[in-house]
Amino acid sequence: MRIQNVLLSVASAVLPLALATTSLFALPARAADAPLAAASDAASSAAAIDGDALISRGKYLAVAADCAACHTAGGGRPFAGGLDIETPIGHIVSTNITPSRSAGIGAYTLAQFSAAIRRGIRADGANLYPAMPYTAYAKLTDDDVAALYAYFSKGVEAVDAAPARQTALPFPFDIRRSMAAWNLLFLDSTSYRPVAGKSVEWNRGAYLAQALGHCQTCHTPRNFLMAERDSQALSGASLGAWFAPNITSDKATGIGSWTEDDVFTYLKTGHSSRISQAGGPMLEAIDKSFSKLDDSDLHAIAAWVTTVPPIKSGSIDKTTLTPAPIANDLREIDGSADKGALIYSDSCASCHQASGKGVRHLPPLVGNAAFSRPVPDNAIMAILHGLTPEHGQDMPGFADKLNDAQIADLTNFLFRQFGASDVQTTAAHVAALRAGGPTSPLLLLSRIGMAVGALIVLALGIAIGVRRKRVR
Ligand code: HEC
Ligand code: HEC
Ligand code: HEC
Known part of the structure; x- marks a missing residue:
């Protein structure tokens, strides 16, 4: 009883969330679907008029929205899902969105498809986790949703196999219903409205x-x-x-x-x-x-x-950074020189030049945007894993050639020398990035934050349950 009281006072302190959760319990299952039925009628007649054009427009929109980034796993069939998305609360696995009726979304109506991508509600009524960017897709116009639907119904090959892995989040995040409260707070479900006076x-x-x-x-x-x-x-x-x-x-x-x-x-x-x-x-x-x-x-x-x-x-402040190339050849500096400078001379100067000024397709490091960032992470990740752009030349990765301390020394040298920046790093931070990213205080905070949110939902649920019993 006392615990319940404490939780309830926490709940009232976090008023907006409390409001959202109480209305959650009073909310009719799906209030937002009514206008979608109208959209569905309009769209099905449009599809009948020019199906192929609609499908190819849908395909272009799917590229623009990068649906494949998450729904096509590396080496997997297009849109068959199975990509493991790491989030602060655990692993979320993308689903099969091919038109397979058994394993994909082949049985979705336009209205159900629209609810999934714009409101984060699956055909069975369950909430999707916002790892699926429905908060952005909420801005899509009805026409574009219809085009995407046409493409995912008729332009994509059906794959009749569900991804091997399933999303399994730890309690309390496994309660999809808690996402409904989140949506009430954070989902702006209006399509994009053109701004008057702009071109x-x-x-x-x-x-x-x-x-x-x-x-x-x-x-x-x-x-x-x-x-x-x-x-x-x-x-x-x-x-x-x-x-x-x-x-x-x-x-x-x-x-x-x-x-x-x-x-x-x-x-x-x-x-x-x-x-x-x-x-x-x-x-x-x-x-x-x-x-x-x-x-x-x-x-x-x-x-x-x-x-x-x-x-x-x-x-x-990028406007006050005044990076300078290295004036003399690094190979001439003696053993007492900066450790980072020596590593640069050994591993990097062959491409980026001793001066750091780069040459032809090999970019300069002097004044490189990588060293004007407020954190060293992107530079460290590029050094660890290299870059393999589709357009342009590759930069090799150094993950198995340089250890954490060497990469830290090198990075610190680069930020000072080529960025004129005082951003610095440590071997421990390089080790964390090597292992896939640090558990930053922010991530930790968000995990605690979501746990507190879920506890409040739970507490209110119990409180409402208790009250209902008393009323009876
Ligand atoms: C950033 C990653 C990401 C992108 C981009 C993305 N999705 Fe998703 N999508 C997901 C994840 C993860 C899920 C499963 C979420 C869950 O289980 O709660 C999902 C679920 C879905 C579902 C629900 C299917 C079901 O029954 O589970 C549909 C439909 C869907 N996505 C369509 C799309 C379309 C269409 C696009 C492009 C316009 C798209 N997605 C882009 C990550 C993404
Ligand atoms: C074989 C040539 C080569 C070598 C050796 C090389 N680089 Fe690069 N580096 C490149 C190329 C090419 C790019 C640009 C890649 C692109 O355009 O995507 C690049 C880009 C970069 C960037 C920009 C990354 C970003 O995200 O903005 C940094 C920083 C960098 N290199 C640092 C280094 C360091 C430090 C070393 C030594 C440990 C090194 N490079 C060794 C070729 C090389
Ligand atoms: C999936 C995540 C993601 C999405 C989506 C994304 N970006 Fe980025 N963007 C990044 C990251 C990470 C970097 C840093 C890259 C680096 O340092 O090598 C970046 C860098 C940039 C830069 C370079 C800025 C600089 O100071 O050098 C620009 C410009 C940019 N993004 C614009 C956009 C625009 C416009 C969009 C949408 C049309 C977009 N980005 C969508 C993650 C993203």
């Missing part, structure tokens, strides 16, 4: 970026319940092992100095004249999705993203 191109870019490209899924920091913090949109966030930098128009900490063309070229090829090369999840998104979009759509995204209001983040 057609700008609105197209905003729509593509927000609803399909889901830039915010990676670049927006999250609160302790793992929801995106809208007030900090696109100002940079850690994804575990990689850091998605600030891409607002702030000059000091974002990409305020990039032109539309810089962004266009980066999204198309993974390189920009701002000495930035995409690695990790960004390179994957570019190779599988952005580089395959029409140029006009990439220009539209660039037109929009360069106007995102500036948000200052972190402490590194």
